[in-house]
């Protein structure tokens with residue numbers, strides 16, 4: 001029997017639910033899937049995408065689990081260590097390597113660090129680098145997706161992440177990275193590593209509970225501390241660079257944006273708080289330009305270079321040190337030479 005108009009109307013809500021579930025399921029394994037087309041989505045106005053924002057909601061709500069699982073020193077130390085290790089993957093690799101190419105490494109190391117960075121639930125390395133390269137071109141101008149100067153603190157901090165037009169990866173900005181099939185896979189299937197990370201944590205916690213009951217940790221406790229708590233702190237720590245590092249701190253360089261240097265933010269993010277330095281010269285592997293500007297990611301990168309794991313770390317050029325010393329870009333040759341030597345000594 002043919003369907004009537006009223007049958008169609010009655011089925012409409014079910015069809016809508018089915019379409020949403022189908023889209024969500026496909027996007028779970030392919031983050032590049034957009035039923036309306038990527039171009040239409042990117043060119044539309046900012047609009048919160050509830051489905052795609054659910055992973056962030058889930059991450060925050062999961063912390064309530066602390067009420068049931070309690071705490072142990074083992075779980076707390078694991079959460080802190082996982083914060084530090086994954087913050088390093090984000091700052092040193094997602095940011096300084098994938099986004100800025102500030103040093104070189106092997107294809108294997110590049111992939112391992114991409115996996116570690118992906119476990120921080122900040123999406124794939126190509127999406128991250130594409131968004132970040134866009135930020136450097138348009139920082140604090142109207143097109144900047146996360147400028148607190150243009151769009152206010154909350155939008156710059158987390159609002160922009162929930163807007164559906166910011167979800168697609170702009171592959172035209174990361175052609176150098178998209179030639180690696182394994183990175184493309186991670187980027188498309190960006191939920192796989194976080195899910196795996198959660199399962200592994202649970203299993204490790206459960207194993208410790210069975211074989212080392214004296215530690216007082218359980219599978220659930222390790223999962224809540226290592227997955228939810230650690231990742232929420234890691235997410236907001238990283239996001240502070242978008243929201244606070246363009247508002248809070250001092251400006252050494254008169255860059256074409258409002259970026260600032262802050263020791264507090266540098267400590268929280270292992271060195272990313274020297275954001276004004278970074279906007280002045282983004283190619284450098286170090287963001288703390290002087291020995292007193294603590295940059296833990298850079299010290300770790302330096303150690304990795306001694307072990308031969310990475311190489312060709314880009315340095316801060318002498319002209320930038322001269323500019324910082326207030327001598328301007330056209331400092332005289334002898335003076336430049338002295339500053340250059342000092343700069344090189346510090347970056348060595």
Ligand SMILES: [Zn+2]
Pocket residue numbers: 135139241242246259275279
């Ligand atoms: Zn910035």
Ligand SMILES: [Zn+2]
Pocket residue numbers: 095099100132136278282
């Ligand atoms: Zn950058």
